Amino acid sequence: MIQFKSRYLTDLHSNKICWETLNLRTGLPDYKNTEKFIFDESGNEILEARYNSDGSLDHIIYKVSELNEEDWEYYKSSDCSKLQKKFKTNLEYYLTAKLEPLINI
Secondary structure, three states: OOOEEEEEEEOOOOOEEEEEEEEOOOOOEOHHHOEEEEEOOOOOEEEEEEEOOOOEEEEEEEOOOOOOHHHOEEEOHHHHHHHHOOOOOOHHHHHEOOOOOOOOO
């Protein structure tokens, strides 16, 4: 019996920037299985965010070298200001598991 389905958002280059699993019984996201990503201009994944069951940030992995895990840097939410200094992109979207980005009107 299928109990989950997933949905995702993509960027302009069709890279998945958020992957979210939904519980079919409740219709609510399973945040423990939600992931968000940032890709560089070449399409390489350089950032991966993972979440706690309440939707809060568990950790972010900055993949300095995508293929060499020894070079990856791990950040908790309290360290995100250090990580933000390495990116032009505002990382606020990656601090919670919410699928849809914040829109300022």
